[in-house]
Amino acid sequence: MAGTLREGPFEGPLEDALAGGPGSALRLYWLGQAGFVIDIAGRRLVVDPYLSDSLATKYRGTPYPHVRMMPAPIAPAALTHVDFVLCTHAHTDHMDPGTLPGLFAANPAAELIAPRAVRHAALERSGLDAARIRLVDAGERIALSAGLHVTPTRAAHETLERDEAGNHRFLGYGIAAAGVTLWHAGDTVPFDGQVGEVEPLRPDIALLPVNGRRPELSERGIAGNLTLREAVALARSVGASAMIAHHYGLFAFNxxxxxxxxSTAKSTDDPAVSRARPAIAFEWAPG
Structure with missing residues (x-):
């Protein structure tokens, strides 16, 4: 769908900006790292929320202490009117035991969507019973409500990985409603077949991680992502007219x-590149 991704600041805390609940327009708010609030077709989706300091506690005193560079923009219990939480994989900054229980307690009807390959982690970290969790794998298009659909896509964080049953451990999500589609790629690097898988979704907006990868981190089990240049090329290849760069600014080592x-945003218009920032709302304007 032809349109323009507009961005602008909002006044006051994020809690106030979200207090009225979702409207019919597509609006996005960054939670830090790969986390977003996505209001679309009257529903509120939250992707990969990391709103705690659980990793700082876990890695205190190690070479990579995971101390926050930016505060959490909202407390889990203050994030309300949520219909669905989507987690792309089981790394803690994407499926956080310090965030999910409080978020679901504040939204008792909300459901969790997560990769089938990480079922145990989804149950354990969310505190939900199985009836409130939808487990999915790449290519399994699901309806969240009338006219709102999600299609999981494969992701390679730095490699494509499957469980014993063949389910992918890392996913992205194509989210489509009201003639607009956005694609949250999850944590990924480029891989063969990626463009061919995503291009048929016809994404208007691509949400892509841009922190890159470094051998010294990969060797310690800290997987990397797209570089900024790779992200721009990927967004262009799948046909997105707009790209939001994220997965930066939370941990100084990564x-x-x-x-x-x-600088890239100023010099690139295909796709139009934006940087996810606190206190900024993105809105899709059809046209």
């Missing part, structure tokens, strides 16, 4: 340079 993102 981030990207915001000035480089902004």
């Amino acid at each position: 981030t990207a340079d915001p000035e480089e993102i902004d």
